[in-house]
Structure formats: structure tokens, C-alpha cells
Amino acid sequence: MSEKTFPLSKEELENLSKIHPTPFFLYDEKGIRENAREITRAFGIFPRFKEHFAVKALPNPYILKILASEGFGTDCSSYTELLLSEMAGIRGEAIMFTSNETPAAEYREARRLGAVINLDDFTHIDFLERTAGMPELVSCRYNPGPLKTGNAIIGKPEEAKYGFTREQILAAYPLLKTKGAKRFGLHTMVASNELSMAYHIETARMLFELAVELQQKTGIALEFVNLGGGVGIPYRPEDKAVDYQELARGIEEAYRSIVIPAGLDLGIRIEWGRTITGPYGWLISRALHSKSIYREYIGLDTCMADLMRPALYGAYHHITIPGKEKTPAEKIYDVVGSLCENNDKFAVQRALPKIDTAAEGGNGDFVVIHDAGAHGRAMGFNYNGKLRSGELLRRPDGTFTQIRRAETAEDLFATLDRGGLDRFR
Numbered sequence: 001m002s003e004k005t006f007p008l009s010k011e012e013l014e015n016l017s018k019i020h021p022t023p024f025f026l027y028d029e030k031g032i033r034e035n036a037r038e039i040t041r042a043f044g045i046f047p048r049f050k051e052h053f054a055v056k057a058l059p060n061p062y063i064l065k066i067l068a069s070e071g072f073g074t075d076c077s078s079y080t081e082l083l084l085s086e087m088a089g090i091r092g093e094a095i096m097f098t099s100n101e102t103p104a105a106e107y108r109e110a111r112r113l114g115a116v117i118n119l120d121d122f123t124h125i126d127f128l129e130r131t132a133g134m135p136e137l138v139s140c141r142y143n144p145g146p147l148k149t150g151n152a153i154i155g156k157p158e159e160a161k162y163g164f165t166r167e168q169i170l171a172a173y174p175l176l177k178t179k180g181a182k183r184f185g186l187h188t189m190v191a192s193n194e195l196s197m198a199y200h201i202e203t204a205r206m207l208f209e210l211a212v213e214l215q216q217k218t219g220i221a222l223e224f225v226n227l228g229g230g231v232g233i234p235y236r237p238e239d240k241a242v243d244y245q246e247l248a249r250g251i252e253e254a255y256r257s258i259v260i261p262a263g264l265d266l267g268i269r270i271e272w273g274r275t276i277t278g279p280y281g282w283l284i285s286r287a288l289h290s291k292s293i294y295r296e297y298i299g300l301d302t303c304m305a306d307l308m309r310p311a312l313y314g315a316y317h318h319i320t321i322p323g324k325e326k327t328p329a330e331k332i333y334d335v336v337g338s339l340c341e342n343n344d345k346f347a348v349q350r351a352l353p354k355i356d357t358a359a360e361g362g363n364g365d366f367v368v369i370h371d372a373g374a375h376g377r378a379m380g381f382n383y384n385g386k387l388r389s390g391e392l393l394r395r396p397d398g399t400f401t402q403i404r405r406a407e408t409a410e411d412l413f414a415t416l417d418r419g420g421l422d423r424f425r
């Protein structure tokens with residue numbers, strides 16, 4: 001059972017919202033740092049261990065800077081994520097660039113920054129060489145196909161568009177070597193939000209075995225394997241969080257039985273996103289309206305443009321009402337946003353305390369949506385002309401820093417040529 005905590009009282013939230021009106025995302029720097037240190041303690045047992053934070057989870061350079069100061073690098077999947085890394089002072093091999101259907105310009109940008117390029121397909125060996133030049137260190141993404149089961153969010157590996165087949169992997173490294181690459185990595189990412197430690201240990205075992213096979217068949221010794229992301233977080237109070245020490249020990253056992261006997265000096269990289277920031281971020285909103293038809297609804301001042309996971313995958317996000325933590329959950333609500341989509345629901349038939357709304361007078365209760373620190377605002381969008389919320393960081397000394405303001409109508413219209421519109425007949 002994981003306790004769902006929120007670091008502020010209702011009074012503190014009232015004070016904060018006088019300066020920063022809801023809705024907004026709030027991130028807790030202390031929690032992020034302590035969590036980062038726990039991961040480093042657990043996985044520091046491996047040679048050249050490096051966590052490359054998946055920028056897509058929380059693409060904010062302030063967060064990247066915090067993580068860089070904890071020794072983390074980044075995992076980037078696009079041109080702009082590379083720029084964000086650079087903005088945060090992260091360059092060189094601290095960046096892994098795992099893209100797909102990659103334009104030449106993005107490979108060139110990754111090369112400019114000295115990032116480790118992780119190829120998604122055999123044909124990209126030639127494409128990379130032709131368009132950006134072959135780097136000294138290069139990595140390939142493995143798709144085990146039917147050899148590994150996936151999970152609900154990511155799907156089955158054999159139906160996934162990512163990576164090289166086993167045969168392609170065995171052929172890729174000798175080819176890369178003939179083209180001038182000298183150092184090599186291997187990567188996979190086969191699950192998403194997976195809480196089973198056995199699953200992740202099995203993934204590591206699979207990569208270790210492939211690294212050994214590659215050495216035996218081609219004489220090429222990999223410098224590292226990257227175990228990818230996909231470790232789950234306990235979104236539901238009854239979920240059990242992954243124990244980092246136990247997971248690292250399970251992977252170490254596989255390392256000792258497969259990698260060490262083969263005489264390989266294999267470094268370990270990971271690229272977790274969700275586990276790093278997910279539990280330390282909240283979407284803070286207010287209850288605006290209630291509605292009683294065939295069901296009871298609570299309408300918030302935010303919507304799925306800020307947090308799409310519930311609509312996209314039916315994902316569970318815990319909800320609490322500050323000041324009513326001890327009030328019995330005697331109402332059953334659908335907690336909804338204002339988008340013209342019926343799946344814009346943060347919670348469906350959820351037992352909650354009776355919620356007071358702004359429409360009834362007063363400020364309306366705060367509604368705190370938990371575990372919104374990863375793949376939250378990042379997945380946001382502007383459909384229905386909705387403007388995405390800003391982001392606040394609670395510093396370890398208890399002060400707040402706005403690390404992104406809320407979008408304005410001007411931001412939304414910035415890509416329109418207004419002068420052209422005036423001249424347009």
C-alpha cells in the first residue's frame with residue numbers, strides 16, 4: 001500500500017493560489033532529489049552506471065538541471081529535446097538520442113552535441129553515415145519480437161515499430177565497425193509503467209545474453225547496455241512501488257551469472273522517466289461546477305489538455321481534496337474537465353468526499369491530481385483552443401519558483417501570420 005501524500009496544506013495552497021491561480025503543476029525538488037539519490041545508491045554497484053532521464057516525461061530544463069546536478073544525463077527523442085538538454089548544460093555522452101523515423105537534421109544535431117546515437121533500424125546505419133557521419137560510439141535498439149511479452153501501454157514487441165530484429169542486431173555491429181565505429185552500446189525498451197521487478201530483471205538478462213552472444217559470434221565487446229525505461233510507479237494506493245535495491249540486486253545476479261563469466265566489462269545505463277519525477281508532481285485545480293444528471297459530476301478548471309493519461313489509456317490518477325483528507329468518501333463522482341470530449345474525465349465513478357464548487361460561492365475546493373510529474377503536461381495539447389497550465393517548483397527551502405508560465409492566447413496564435421490575415425481577401 002503506497003501512501004499518497006501531498007506536501008502542502010489547504011491554507012498553504014490558498015496562499016500560493018493568490019499569486020499563482022489554479023490550474024498549475026507543482027513539482028517537489030526535495031522528493032525528486034532524494035529519489036534520484038536512492039536510484040544512484042542502488043544502481044551504483046554497476047560499472048559506469050548512468051541514468052539518462054527521459055526528457056519526454058517532463059521536458060523542462062529546470063528539472064533537467066536538477067537531475068544533472070544529481071549526476072543524471074538525458075534520453076532525447078527529438079530535435080527540441082536535444083536543445084532542452086543543451087539548455088540545461090547537458091551535452092556529449094550524457095545524452096542518449098533514441099529517435100525513430102529520424103530526419104537527417106536531427107542526427108546532425110545529435111552529432112553536434114556529441115550525443116550517443118541509438119539507432120532504431122538497420123537501414124539507419126547507412127543513412128547516419130551519409131547524412132551526419134559515423135560517430136565513434138554508437139548504439140542499437142533491440143526489438144526481441146516474440147521472445148518477449150510487452151504490456152498494455154506499449155503493446156507486444158512483435159507488433160511494435162521500434163528496433164532491430166535479433167538477426168539484424170548480430171549483423172549491425174560488424175557493419176558499423178567497417179564504417180568506422182569503435183565503441184558500441186545496446187538498448188531495448190519493451191514495457192511501459194511495469195511494476196513487476198521480475199519483468200525488468202528478465203529484460204536485463206535478455207540483453208546480457210545478447211551481449212555475450214554478440215561477443216562470441218563477432219568478437220565485438222559492447223561498452224554498455226541500456227535497459228531502457230518503463231519501470232512503473234504506484235498510481236493506485238494499493239500498488240506496491242518498485243524497490244530499487246531489490247531490482248538492482250536482481251539485475252546484479254543476472255550480471256554475475258552471464259556477463260562476468262564471459263569476461264565482458266559491460267557498463268549499465270537506464271533511461272527512466274516516470275519513476276524519476278512522476279510521484280513528485282501534482283496537477284492542482286479547483287472545482288468550478290457540479291452537475292447532477294444520470295451521474296454526479298464535478299467540473300474542474302483544468303482538462304485533458306493538461307493531463308491526457310486518463311483519457312488516453314483509462315489510466316488511474318489518485319485524487320485528494322486538501323482539507324478533506326479525513327472526511328468520509330461518501331459521494332460517487334465523475335471528475336471531469338471542460339474539453340468537448342466525453343473521455344475528458346480525470347476519474348470515473350470515484351468515491352470522494354463531498355466537493356464544494358466555486359459556482360456555489362466561495363473559492364471552491366482544491367482538487368489535487370496525483371502522480372502528474374511524468375508524461376503529464378508533456379503530453380498536453382491545444383485542442384478546443386485550450387491553454388496548458390504553467391509549472392511551479394517547490395524548492396527544498398519551501399519557496400516556490402515558477403519554471404514555466406501558463407500559456408496565453410497570444411502563445412496559441414503565435415504561429416499565425418496576422419499581417420497576412422489583414423491583407424487576405
Ligand SMILES: Cc1ncc(COP(=O)(O)O)c(C=O)c1O
Pocket residue numbers: 054056057075098189192193228229230231271272273274275374
Ligand atoms: C525510448 C524511451 N526511453 C525511455 C522512456 C521513458 O519511459 P518511462 O517514463 O516509462 O520510464 C520512453 C517512454 O516512452 C521511451 O520511449
